[in-house]
Amino acid sequence: MSGAERSALIDRLSRSGSKGVLRFITCGSVDDGKSTLIGRLLYDSKLLFEDQLGTLERDSKKHGTTGGDIDFALLLDGLEAEREQGITIDVAYRFFATEKRKFVVADTPGHEQYTRNMATGASTADAAIILVDARKGVLTQTRRHTWIAHMMGIRHIVLAVNKMDLAEYSRTRFEEIHGAYRQAVASLSFETITPIPMSARFGDNVTARSERMDWYSGPALLEFLEDLEAGSGLAGQPFRFPVQWVNRPNQNFRGFSGTIASGRVQRGDAIVIAQSGAAARIERIVTADGDLDSAGAGDAVTLVLDREVDVARGDMIVPADARPDVSDQFAAEILWMNEAELLPGRSYLLKAGTATVPATITTIKHGIDVNTFEKEPAKSVALNGIALCNLSTGRPIPFDPYDDNRATGAFILIDRFSNQTVGAGMIRHGLRRADNIHAQAMDITKTERARMKGQKPAIIWFTGLSGAGKSTIANIVEKRLSSAGHHTYSLDGDNVRHGLNKDLGFTDADRVENIRRIGEVGKLFVDAGLIVTCSFISPFRDERQMVRELVGSDEFIEVFVDAPIEVCMARDPKGLYRKAQEGRIKNFTGFDSPYEVPESPEIHLHTADLSPEDAAERVIAMLRDMGRLG
Amino acid sequence: MSDDALSQTLKDYADRFASGQRSRARPLSAHLRALEAESLHVMREVAAGFANPVMLYSIGKDSAVMLHLALKAFWPSRPPFPFLHIDTTWKFREMITYRDTLAKALGLTLYTHTNPDGLARGINPITSGSNLHTQVMKTEALRQALNAHGFDAAFGGARRDEEKSRAKERIFSFRDANHGWDPRSQRPELWNLYNTRIRKGESIRVFPLSNWTELDIWQYILEEDIPIVPLYFAAQRPVVERDGTIIMVDDDRLPMRAGETPGTRTIRFRTLGCYPLTGAIESDAATIEDIVMEMLTARTSERSGRLIDHDEAGSMEKKKREGYF
Numbered sequence: 001m002s003g004a005e006r007s008a009l010i011d012r013l014s015r016s017g018s019k020g021v022l023r024f025i026t027c028g029s030v031d032d033g034k035s036t037l038i039g040r041l042l043y044d045s046k047l048l049f050e051d052q053l054g055t056l057e058r059d060s061k062k063h064g065t066t067g068g069d070i071d072f073a074l075l076l077d078g079l080e081a082e083r084e085q086g087i088t089i090d091v092a093y094r095f096f097a098t099e100k101r102k103f104v105v106a107d108t109p110g111h112e113q114y115t116r117n118m119a120t121g122a123s124t125a126d127a128a129i130i131l132v133d134a135r136k137g138v139l140t141q142t143r144r145h146t147w148i149a150h151m152m153g154i155r156h157i158v159l160a161v162n163k164m165d166l167a168e169y170s171r172t173r174f175e176e177i178h179g180a181y182r183q184a185v186a187s188l189s190f191e192t193i194t195p196i197p198m199s200a201r202f203g204d205n206v207t208a209r210s211e212r213m214d215w216y217s218g219p220a221l222l223e224f225l226e227d228l229e230a231g232s233g234l235a236g237q238p239f240r241f242p243v244q245w246v247n248r249p250n251q252n253f254r255g256f257s258g259t260i261a262s263g264r265v266q267r268g269d270a271i272v273i274a275q276s277g278a279a280a281r282i283e284r285i286v287t288a289d290g291d292l293d294s295a296g297a298g299d300a301v302t303l304v305l306d307r308e309v310d311v312a313r314g315d316m317i318v319p320a321d322a323r324p325d326v327s328d329q330f331a332a333e334i335l336w337m338n339e340a341e342l343l344p345g346r347s348y349l350l351k352a353g354t355a356t357v358p359a360t361i362t363t364i365k366h367g368i369d370v371n372t373f374e375k376e377p378a379k380s381v382a383l384n385g386i387a388l389c390n391l392s393t394g395r396p397i398p399f400d401p402y403d404d405n406r407a408t409g410a411f412i413l414i415d416r417f418s419n420q421t422v423g424a425g426m427i428r429h430g431l432r433r434a435d436n437i438h439a440q441a442m443d444i445t446k447t448e449r450a451r452m453k454g455q456k457p458a459i460i461w462f463t464g465l466s467g468a469g470k471s472t473i474a475n476i477v478e479k480r481l482s483s484a485g486h487h488t489y490s491l492d493g494d495n496v497r498h499g500l501n502k503d504l505g506f507t508d509a510d511r512v513e514n515i516r517r518i519g520e521v522g523k524l525f526v527d528a529g530l531i532v533t534c535s536f537i538s539p540f541r542d543e544r545q546m547v548r549e550l551v552g553s554d555e556f557i558e559v560f561v562d563a564p565i566e567v568c569m570a571r572d573p574k575g576l577y578r579k580a581q582e583g584r585i586k587n588f589t590g591f592d593s594p595y596e597v598p599e600s601p602e603i604h605l606h607t608a609d610l611s612p613e614d615a616a617e618r619v620i621a622m623l624r625d626m627g628r629l630g
Numbered sequence: 631m632s633d634d635a636l637s638q639t640l641k642d643y644a645d646r647f648a649s650g651q652r653s654r655a656r657p658l659s660a661h662l663r664a665l666e667a668e669s670l671h672v673m674r675e676v677a678a679g680f681a682n683p684v685m686l687y688s689i690g691k692d693s694a695v696m697l698h699l700a701l702k703a704f705w706p707s708r709p710p711f712p713f714l715h716i717d718t719t720w721k722f723r724e725m726i727t728y729r730d731t732l733a734k735a736l737g738l739t740l741y742t743h744t745n746p747d748g749l750a751r752g753i754n755p756i757t758s759g760s761n762l763h764t765q766v767m768k769t770e771a772l773r774q775a776l777n778a779h780g781f782d783a784a785f786g787g788a789r790r791d792e793e794k795s796r797a798k799e800r801i802f803s804f805r806d807a808n809h810g811w812d813p814r815s816q817r818p819e820l821w822n823l824y825n826t827r828i829r830k831g832e833s834i835r836v837f838p839l840s841n842w843t844e845l846d847i848w849q850y851i852l853e854e855d856i857p858i859v860p861l862y863f864a865a866q867r868p869v870v871e872r873d874g875t876i877i878m879v880d881d882d883r884l885p886m887r888a889g890e891t892p893g894t895r896t897i898r899f900r901t902l903g904c905y906p907l908t909g910a911i912e913s914d915a916a917t918i919e920d921i922v923m924e925m926l927t928a929r930t931s932e933r934s935g936r937l938i939d940h941d942e943a944g945s946m947e948k949k950k951r952e953g954y955f
């Protein structure tokens with residue numbers, strides 16, 4: 001092949017991708033024709049090999065629902081077998097191309113976890129195709145799907161009124177449905193809503209305009225999608241560059257690699273690091289194909305600054321004159337995606353851009369009913385539930401409201417113990433409280449207070465079943481420490497449950513809040529320079545971990561007071577196990593409420609064969625070894 | 631291609647990534663640019679989020695693209711992870727030569743591993759059958775190698791378009807401490823926010839080419855001028871035909887059936903796996919351009935030879951996934 005022919009070939013190929021990639025999602029109730037529509041798009045864009053076509057024709061005759069005609073839905077059947085095996089199919093991605101552009105379709109066939117799956121598919125989609133059966137019209141699901149598309153920031157809706165062949169290709173019916181839809185979703189704003197009358201089965205208005213509906217003058221679905229603007233408007237937003245990886249091959253090069261989340265950057269631009277405010281200019285925009293003069297949203301590049309500034313993964317490079325919010329308090333809509341429900345006060349990991357920080361949901365402001373769009377009161381959020389919440393993070397993070405910027409307003413929540421992705425969040429706005437609290441610089445520091453007491457403060461956290469011996473051991477530890485002249489304080493159920501936490505019960509949510517408050521109080525005592533003993537069943541790893549992270553890494557000593565449940569029940573010092581057995585106490589740990597064993601406690605005491613005095617001595621020996629006793 | 635010519639080609643390729651300014655003649659097609667950026671993002675997340683990642687390198691076209699992307703993702707640094715090839719000892723000889731020449735030219739850290747138990751038991755694709763061969767020499771071998779090195783993330787070159795059932799695979803696919811894949815414990819993937827958290831012993835398989843199609847791969851190889859194993863290009867090669875499948879006679883380990891003598895035909899491979907499990911196709915496509923042209927017309931072509939090949943390709947890929955990945 002000659003150079004010219006080669007060039008012509010590349011031209012031809014790149015023309016077919018000249019409009020880049022468009023991602024869309026199809027939504028509809030079962031049997032509205034989603035699979036048929038996607039199958040038809042794959043078929044008409046000639047993405048099938050003949051062997052696949054042969055199989056399709058054979059299968060259509062055998063299993064088809066179309067009386068021997070080609071049943072396009074069968075093209076997607078790879079998932080059917082898995083569905084039968086009970087495997088969750090959440091989102092499947094399909095690919096096809098036309099002369100103008102490439103398409104990625106997110107198909108969410110699952111019915112049970114529909115909200116979660118649809119949100120997953122929608123998170124990267126530029127457009128949503130909402131299918132309606134022309135015979136059934138607008139249903140509750142139609143509203144729900146539209147609402148989720150709206151929440152996930154999709155700006156273009158196609159209302160595909162399908163099965164027009166079964167509604168006599170009636171213009172009146174189509175307009176009736178279109179009108180009802182507009183009314184149903186009037187409170188949601190989209191950039192475009194495009195209604196298209198369609199028959200997926202017979203191909204009307206799918207890839208080409210239908211002759212059977214000459215009253216319709218709009219585009220066929222594919223025509224419309226070919227010309228739609230992709231990228232969710234990120235190109236027009238201010239420049240945002242979350243630093244992914246510090247690129248430092250040698251002493252002479254220090255660059256920051258990442259993907260431009262939004263906007264454009266040009267050589268010479270004045271930038272700041274959002275978190276620290278440190279300023280610099282862009283010296284180079286480096287790629288393996290050579291330096292660029294400018295780069296835009298979606299480009300993966302490496303930036304070199306004109307001076308040394310402190311930059312790490314998780315930082316965000318932004319224009320000096322168009323900065324994002326930087327805060328550790330904000331309000332966000334959270335979609336919950338896990339069987340274990342969202343609990344306010346529990347500590348999760350939050351990943352936004354390239355930053356991962358500890359985070360807690362401080363308040364659930366209200367839940368949202370996705371069918372009616374109504375607010376509803378909520379104390380926790382269950383799987384597939386959505387709520388508007390206030391969050392607080394361990395460090396301030398940079399963000400923009402999700403409505404303005406899908407790339408810098410989104411986050412996921414990760415469970416600290418199971419490492420599962422449990423929630424997805426869309427930041428609505430920052431809460432300014434953080435700024436005011438931070439300003440107070442204290443004159444007398446924690447270090448000074450500790451020095452005056454001749455000790456290093458710490459939290460000694462005793463965890464274990466009721467009756468394992470926590471308070472007994474803690475009590476001896478405290479007595480011995482104070483007779484040796486140390487300054488201590490002791491927190492336990494008796495002095496906390498009756499005062500600070502008397503409004504809390506024993507549900508999972510209340511247990512989490514209980515420990516959170518104790519952790520915060522413990523932290524204040526550590527600030528004051530004290531050695532604090534805390535004796536609480538504290539059954540959940542997450543909460544113990546949360547307290548651990550409140551203080552310095554050498555300031556938290558987890559003591560697992562371990563006794564078999566039979567031993568605890570036999571001891572039953574407060575008669576609680578008996579009450580639990582008689583059903584007079586509910587949610588009793590070890591009985592009808594779980595206890596999560598510590599994975600790597602600093603001290604593990606087997607109290608079945610250790611006296612409380614010896615146990616206490618081991619704790620004190622540990623403190624001494626750690627240098628906490630001066 | 632002679633060994634010297636191969637050596638020179640790969641050395642020229644390596645020189646393209648030497649430090650200093652690079653520039654390209656024409657911009658990459660818009661959609662490939664988007665796909666490339668997404669893959670680079672995934673690779674950098676892995677480099678930043680895991681302690682000990684590795685890239686599986688299987689010598690084929692997808693691996694060639696994945697390696698190329700890794701060279702670009704961290705440039706001017708080198709890819710901050712080693713490469714691993716699971717060697718079943720039944721790869722075509724040209725593939726092994728290619729692998730070693732490439733690793734040397736690029737100065738890659740390339741580990742190779744062969745399952746010693748399988749070798750001792752004499753497992754091979756001809757008499758043991760392809761299922762057992764795949765299970766022992768690929769799946770078990772991979773597990774051994776991942777455990778031995780304590781890798782916590784492994785890049786693989788699988789694509790969602792390969793088969794219907796792959797369409798739902800995550801980009802970050804979670805494996806428990808026994809390398810098990812539990813569909814129920816897969817994590818939802820929203821936006822480009824990948825969850826890289828694992829506990830000790832667990833690992834993640836990462837598929838940076840998830841959203842690429844076969845045509846995208848070829849087009850990228852064409853536009854980026856990426857060298858690939860010569861077996862992809864048509865040449866006269868010794869073959870036998872069995873049950874409609876063209877099998878290349880790579881060495882004397884392939885037993886001839888009664889009355890069978892190898893003939894010479896102009897063939898190439900669309901997918902490269904273990905010899906003799908991979909069928910060849912008859913084709914004159916001797917350059918990347920030819921291959922791409924062939925791909926474009928194959929979609930509407932009525933020649934049946936290709937269909938058999940496509941079936942072969944499909945089942946080959948499937949095995950790879952069931953076992954190898």
Ligand SMILES: Nc1nc2c(ncn2[C@@H]2O[C@H](COP(=O)(O)OP(=O)(O)O)[C@@H](O)[C@H]2O)c(=O)[nH]1
Pocket residue numbers: 028029030031032033034035036037065066071073162163164165166198199200201202
């Ligand atoms: N008459 C008619 N039938 C259709 C049309 N689109 C889909 N169907 C049929 O409706 C049934 C359900 O379609 P399917 O695509 O499986 O729906 P899904 O559950 O939304 O994926 C199948 O029997 C299809 O053949 C259409 O436009 N007209």
